[in-house]
Amino acid sequence: MEATHERADVVIVGSGYGGAITALRLAEAGVRCVLIERGRRWPVTPAGDTFTTQVAPDGRAAWLDTKSPLSEAVFDKYTGILESFEGEGTTVLAAAGYGGASLTSNGTMIEPLPRLFRDAFGDSLDYDEMHERWYPEARSLIGCSPIPDELYASPFYESARTFADQAAKAGLSVEKVALAVDWDAIRGEADGTRVMAELLGLNLFGVNSGAQRSLDRTLLARAEATLRVDVRTLTDVTGVHPDGAGYRVEYRRIDETGRVLGRGSLTARHLILSAGSLGTTRMLVRARGTGALPDLDASVGSMIGNSELVTIRTGMPENNPGQGGPSAILVRDTENPHAPTAMLNFPWVDAPPGVGAIAAIGASPSPPAGSYRYDADSGEVRMTWPVDDPRVRRMTDAMHATLDKLNAANPGTRTELTISGASGNTVGGVPLGLACDTAGRLHGYRNLYVVDGSLLHGSSAGVPPALTVSAVAARCAARIVPTIAADTGRYGG
Ligand SMILES: Cc1cc2nc3c(=O)[nH]c(=O)nc-3n(C[C@H](O)[C@H](O)[C@H](O)COP(=O)(O)OP(=O)(O)OC[C@H]3O[C@@H](n4cnc5c(N)ncnc54)[C@H](O)[C@@H]3O)c2cc1C
Numbered sequence: 336m337e338a339t340h341e342r343a344d345v346v347i348v349g350s351g352y353g354g355a356i357t358a359l360r361l362a363e364a365g366v367r368c369v370l371i372e373r374g375r376r377w378p379v380t381p382a383g384d385t386f387t388t389q390v391a392p393d394g395r396a397a398w399l400d401t402k403s404p405l406s407e408a409v410f411d412k413y414t415g416i417l418e419s420f421e422g423e424g425t426t427v428l429a430a431a432g433y434g435g436a437s438l439t440s441n442g443t444m445i446e447p448l449p450r451l452f453r454d455a456f457g458d459s460l461d462y463d464e465m466h467e468r469w470y471p472e473a474r475s476l477i478g479c480s481p482i483p484d485e486l487y488a489s490p491f492y493e494s495a496r497t498f499a500d501q502a503a504k505a506g507l508s509v510e511k512v513a514l515a516v517d518w519d520a521i522r523g524e525a526d527g528t529r530v531m532a533e534l535l536g537l538n539l540f541g542v543n544s545g546a547q548r549s550l551d552r553t554l555l556a557r558a559e560a561t562l563r564v565d566v567r568t569l570t571d572v573t574g575v576h577p578d579g580a581g582y583r584v585e586y587r588r589i590d591e592t593g594r595v596l597g598r599g600s601l602t603a604r605h606l607i608l609s610a611g612s613l614g615t616t617r618m619l620v621r622a623r624g625t626g627a628l629p630d631l632d633a634s635v636g637s638m639i640g641n642s643e644l645v646t647i648r649t650g651m652p653e654n655n656p657g658q659g660g661p662s663a664i665l666v667r668d669t670e671n672p673h674a675p676t677a678m679l680n681f682p683w684v685d686a687p688p689g690v691g692a693i694a695a696i697g698a699s700p701s702p703p704a705g706s707y708r709y710d711a712d713s714g715e716v717r718m719t720w721p722v723d724d725p726r727v728r729r730m731t732d733a734m735h736a737t738l739d740k741l742n743a744a745n746p747g748t749r750t751e752l753t754i755s756g757a758s759g760n761t762v763g764g765v766p767l768g769l770a771c772d773t774a775g776r777l778h779g780y781r782n783l784y785v786v787d788g789s790l791l792h793g794s795s796a797g798v799p800p801a802l803t804v805s806a807v808a809a810r811c812a813a814r815i816v817p818t819i820a821a822d823t824g825r826y827g828g
Contacts (some may be wrong), residue, residue, distance in 0.1 A: 351435020
């Protein structure tokens with residue numbers, strides 16, 4: 336198998352929120368780039384069968400694995416949509432596909448409360464600047480809006496309404512959450528012109544109705560329409576090395592079963608890593624450990640955080656089966672004795688009948704207590720999340736306190752189950768202002784950038800991270816794109 340070697344002015348690795356926003360801004364500035372993505376494209380088909388679902392999951396659920404922590408099923412290996420990376424104390428769920436986690440996400444786009452944002456980012460970012468400029472820009476780029484009244488009033492969202500009513504009785508703040516969802520497509524699900532997906536809570540492995548405003552259908556489509564973005568899917572980056580005035584990105588090309596079709600490398604003058612908290616951090620920790628990038632800051636691999644807890648309460652009025660999704664209601668408990676919490680009702684596809692169950696996903700500001708390290712003996716990167724750290728336990732206590740408030744205010748209801756241990760909301764690993772400057776330029780290396788969820792300081796300030804990752808990415812792109820445009824213009828881009 337002969338390896339191919341190419342050159343490019345700019346390479347981006349990863350097509351999630353960070354990679355998509357950067358690719359679009361580069362393309363708008365007239366800069367050509369190569370966008371490398373390990374996963375496949377997931378075009379929504381008219382037949383509505385693009386993605387597997389929680390009902391009978393197959394290999395499309397997991398990245399080159401025969402199982403998923405989210406189901407009991409065993410299947411053939413495939414380049415499926417979610418990688419499960421087992422760390423000590425937690426499993427990181429990371430998306431794989433053109434569009435990153437926007438393909439599989441619950442779609443909630445939430446701005447953190449000012450105090451919690453400041454606690455999470457310290458002096459590295461100014462909340463007022465983020466609130467006035469970058470959060471609005473992120474919302475407008477992604478396109479998100481709360482559930483329209485008539486849908487919310489429909490039988491499909493009975494469980495969301497019950498959740499909202501119960502939270503209001505408990506004195507908690509209740510709001511409709513902005514969602515990256517095409518509501519007309521959801522109306523189509525309701526009137527039978529599209530396959531049912533979101534309305535049955537089938538969004539974990541992708542949304543077959545096309546209701547998800549995933550990046551492949553929005554920002555990446557806009558970027559590709561400029562003809563300045565050369566997209567390479569099913570291309571898995573295996574290493575990064577300095578090479579002359581730039582960086583050599585080594586990759587393997589794979590088919591949909593993971594079979595290696597070929598290997599190659601691209602040498603880029605500017606390299607932007609947007610492979611997500613797991614992908615980027617793993618790449619950089621390995622590069623530092625193997626000596627490929629020895630001058631990376633000691634903070635690379637640190638400040639990992641993860642605060643997700645799935646909760647199930649029972650004893651409620653019987654709800655609509657399927658519990659229409661995505662999550663429509665955000666409940667905040669800012670007066671919690673342990674720590675503030677935020678909870679979202681969460682569609683539960685196979686909720687058992689007769690017990691009046693409602694699931695919710697809770698979050699609380701997480702401590703930056705996790706870390707990645709390179710294990711030279713095995714050549715693997717390992718992750719640790721200290722479950723017994725009092726700061727981690729405090730988050731769980733906080734969420735139980737909110738559940739207790741809900742139960743106390745709604746007699747007959749109780750907490751049946753809380754599940755932690757696997758989360759898609761892990762952030763951090765390349766902390767902004769420490770491992771790099773506040774525009775994502777890595778310390779120790781010229782023209783090497785990180786633009787994705789690794790930049791967060793192990794916390795997305797008590798709410799799910801996608802909007803904050805996008806706002807930070809928009810801010811980074813506004814700073815690095817002009818420099819890259821000037822440089823590639825000068826060097827013949
Ligand atoms: C199942 C799930 C549901 C979620 N729901 C929500 C939600 O409702 N609201 C919310 O705010 N947040 C949610 N999140 C979290 C949020 O989506 C992420 O924080 C956000 O997508 C991070 O964006 P990113 O740009 O850092 O990376 P990602 O979106 O993770 O994208 C990284 C991309 O890089 C690619 N990549 C990784 N390694 C390599 C490699 N070696 N070579 C080539 N490509 C590579 C990956 O395949 C992926 O496509 C969810 C996450 C998951 C997994």
